[in-house]
Amino acid sequence: MxxxxxxxxxxxxxxxxxxxxxxxxxxxxxxxxxxxxxxDPWAVHSAKSFEAHTGGAARVTPIQAAILEMLEETGGLEPATLLERLKGKLTQAQLEREFATLRHMERARGEKRGDKVFLRPW
Ligand SMILES: [Zn+2]
Structure with a gap:
């Protein structure tokens, strides 16, 4: 893989x-x-205009909110560490899907640090 x-x-x-x-x-x-x-301009646009209407965090699911909170607390985590902290609530594939959503919403993104990739707040 x-x-x-x-x-x-x-x-x-x-x-x-x-x-x-x-x-x-x-x-x-x-x-x-x-x-x-x-x-996917429409997805980003609609996420943003929705956010403008609801004032922010309302659109993220509870698990996405938990992910964002951990990323904001730590300033960035490796995917494996984040998975551990989620204590089995998500599989790696599920985490990747949630993270892709957060990335499209411009709430979180990947960042290369040395030879490792960290997930971090946008
Ligand atoms: Zn990629």
Whole structure:
């Protein structure tokens, strides 16, 4: 199994994309190719306008709120550490899905620190 060097997501065999020598998942590849994040403009737009109406955190699910809280508390965690702290509430695949949602909402993102990828608040 390959991993995206940007967000650490699992990449199915043959699904990997390469950009400037980095192996990326489809999502991150779209991101680097379109810096203004045109991959899903409607999702980002509607998340933002919804937030404007509700005043913020209302849109995140309880588990997403828990993830954000831990990331904000620590300033960033490796996915494995975050999974441990969630005490089995999520599988790795579920965490990746929640994190992808948070990333699209611009609430959290991946960051490379040395040779490790950390999840951190946006
Ligand atoms: Zn990725």
């Amino acid at each position: 390959m991993h995206c060097e940007q967000c650490n997501a699992d990449i199915e065999q043959g699904e990997e994309r390469e950009h400037l020598g980095k192996v990326l998942c489809e999502d991150c590849y779209m991101d680097v190719l379109s810096p203004v994040r045109t991959c």
